[in-house]
Amino acid sequence: MIQQPKIQHNPAMTAHAYLLPFGEYARTIGVIEEFQQVAVAQKTCVHTPQSKLLEAFVGTLAGMRGIKDLSLAEHPLDQDELVADAWDQKSWADYSGVARTLQQVSQAEVEKLITGLQRINQGFIRQEVELALAEVGYLVVDGDLSCIPVCKQSTRFPQVAYGHMSDMVRLGYQVGLVSLHSPRYGRLWLSIEHHPGNVTSVTQALNLVRAAEAALGGRPKRRPDLLAQRIVQHEQVGQVVWDRLATHRQAWQSAQAEQQQRKQQVQEGQAQVTQLEQVYAAKDRPERACSQLAKAHQQLERLHKRLTQAAEKDHKLAKSLQRLQQQWAQHEQTGQELTQRLAHLIQENEHNAQPLRILLRMDAGFGSYANLIELIELGYEIYTKARSAQVVRSLLAEVPADFAWVRVGPDALLATWQGFRLPNFAYPVQVAVARFKDPPHLKHNVLLYFGPESRCEQPQAWYVFYNGRQTIEAGIKEQKHIFYLHRIKVRSLPAIVLQEYLVLFAANFIRWAMRWMQTLPPPPAPWQPHTPSLSIKRAVQVGTHTSAYVHASPAGRLIAFTHLSCFFHQALWLPAQPTPIPKKMMIFSHFPWFEQWLHKT
Known part of the structure; x- marks a missing residue:
């Protein structure tokens, strides 16, 4: 029996209604704890740096366009004490303090925070993996690149580069994205990787796959038999290259011998001409057209021509031989790499007791033959x-x-x-x-x-x-037009990487939270239960910016939407002590090796 809350004449009011249940859910699954556990080497005046990073995440959930929206929006988030309380904070910092914290946060601190949030993300991913395998027997994974252009006149963005973005050459960044088709949530993001703007799709296909395998905690059964067949074909091609190399080496050696022979003939011809010139000079005989000296000069000219031809032939064969030697060296190196890769694939299969069937969809830009x-x-x-x-x-x-x-x-x-x-x-x-x-x-x-x-x-x-695969393209639009991924909040590389990951995590988090909100108990009479839509756009642009009265009681909190809200007459009931979700329940039981890795991490 739900205890009837005491109706207050002047109840507390929030302008960000959905952020209250989001905070309750974040506490339940350990999101707030992950932010608080990160050691940030910055001083604390009123608000801790961890609190400011958490505020940036809450602003991301609310779809802030820029960091100033925390304090200068129509309904400033940093003035909403109810939201701060829902997220276990006494108050929120001004946007300037949040910006300074993001500007000074280090790459190591960002990586530690991302690792903690990714543990939560992977727990839900493994549940969806298990469900998808039970329902259809395979997973559907999509990969793509998304561009983040910046102003071409700016010189303050770190490690920025020109690249192809939306059929144009622009200055900016690229992010590699991988998503999983989820039976319950439709789409869950697996990973996001930051790159400079000159990165192309063809160089990132294998990186996206490796990121997907790390997030899924599993991989398909490798196909070493196919690679073994390719190695046999490679060896056959190598035999052809070796035969050509041997033939060219023999031809080059013959050309060198011929060149030496021509040099010897030229020397002998030159000696004969010199001797005849001395004889003719001693006898004061003129050189006539059909004289012996004239014939010797003609013969020497022919020998010089043959020597030039032999030298050209030798040079041509030497270049061809060098090219074949490089080709053979490259062939040998490729053969060694294929052999090592074959052993690696066999080893991976030996340690893959539960292989996954994964259907990978990619755009043409990723599909080079290699x-x-x-x-x-x-x-x-x-x-x-x-x-x-x-x-x-x-x-x-x-x-x-x-x-x-x-x-x-x-x-x-x-x-x-x-x-x-x-x-x-x-x-x-x-x-x-x-x-x-x-x-x-x-x-x-x-x-x-x-x-x-x-x-x-x-x-x-x-x-x-x-x-x-348009689902990942829709997800990219969601990131840009709902969470404003393309609007860089702070011009610091660690902060940019953190912003990108917070957008990915926020998109997943809202999907989890909206489904959890649908399982909440109904509010007491006379309020009508509020059934949230699973639309991310509606949740962010409407739910997190709608007003509600908050009535507190020992049994829980009643969030009653005001007459200014499109959800008027509806309410959400948050019990006082929701049952937390054990983290071990979020580990994919089919992959015990992943649990060991997670424990070490």
């Missing part, structure tokens, strides 16, 4: 697009004029090939040419798939599933 080959050998099922326009043209040339295209969308048609061999690609893949209208043009792209499924028999499902 990346795709390595990802296939790492055990992933790949969904991507062809990176080269040459592949599109070559496949279109193979489509007959009367080919029956399969309609997969209102303006999209598909033609598929099973077991197609791309030029210079190690493994056969399933290929589909997509034709779609982009008025007034007709465009084409090529979808690639490697995995056990026969996607060519289900072209529409293939097309729809790959386009499902």
Whole structure:
């Protein structure tokens, strides 16, 4: 039986209603504790540096555009004592103090805080991994790069660089993002990595995969058998290179011998000419056109020409031999790397008792042949697009004029090939040419798939599933237009890295908190229960900026939305002592080695 709260004539009022249950939930799962445990080498006047970092996170949850919004917004967060109390703080600091703390925080302190928050994040991720494996038997992971452009006239942003951003060359940063399709939350962010603006997608595919495996606490079963086949092919190619090298070395040695022979002939010819010139001079004989001396001069000229030709031949063969030697050295180095990698893949399989089936969706920018080959050998099922326009043209040339295209969308048609061999690609893949209208043009792209499924028999499902990677693109828009990731709050590299991670963690945290709020007990009569929507945009832009009265009682707190709120007549009931969630329950039980790693961390 819920105890009826005492109605106050002048109850406390907050302008940030959702931040109160968010604070309650943050205390429950240990978020506040992680902030408080970080040792920050800064002095404390009124507010601790940990409190200021926590305030920056609460501001992120409220969707602040800039750090000044903490104090200078329409309803300043630093003046809301109820929110401070909900987050176990006596009060909030002014925005200037928060900015100074962020400006002076070190990289080591930021990494320690991120490690603590990532422990909480990984606990929820493992629950979703377990649920997804139980429901469908596989995980869907998306990776992408997101740009953070800055003003090109600015000189105060650290380690900034020019790069391709939104089809333009701009000054700024790039962040590598990986998301997991979650059965309960729709999308959960696994990782975010900071890079200068000149980083390109093709260099980050394997980094994103490694970050995903670290966050998931598991990995697919590697495919060393495929790598072993590639090593055999590599050795066959090496034999061809070695034979060419041996042939060129023999030819070069013959050319050197010929050159030495030509030099000897030139020396003998020069000696003969010198001797004849002395004889002719002693007898005062003129050199005539058909004389012996004239013939000797002609012979010497021919010998010099042959020596020049021999030297040119020797130089040409020497360059060719050097090129083949470099090719052979590179081939040997590649062979050693492949052999070491094969041993590493076998070892990883031996220590992977519970391999995961992971479907990886990536944009064409990540799909270089080298990346795709390595990802296939790492055990992933790949969904991507062809990176080269040459592949599109070559496949279109193979489509007959009367080919029956399969309609997969209102303006999209598909033609598929099973077991197609791309030029210079190690493994056969399933290929589909997509034709779609982009008025007034007709465009084409090529979808690639490697995995056990026969996607060519289900072209529409293939097309729809790959386009499902728009979820990460929607997540990037969410980060920029709801949490304002692209608005850098403080121009310090550790603070920028922390801001990026707080945005990622805030997006996940709100999803967890909104589902938790749906499980709260109903408020006492006459208030209607408030059922929060799972829309992140509505939670941030409306819920965290709506007004509510707070009625306290020994049994808990009643958050009753005011007549100025779109949730008028509704209320949330927060029990006095919610049952905390044990951290051990958030560890993915299928991976005991991860629990050992987490304990060491």
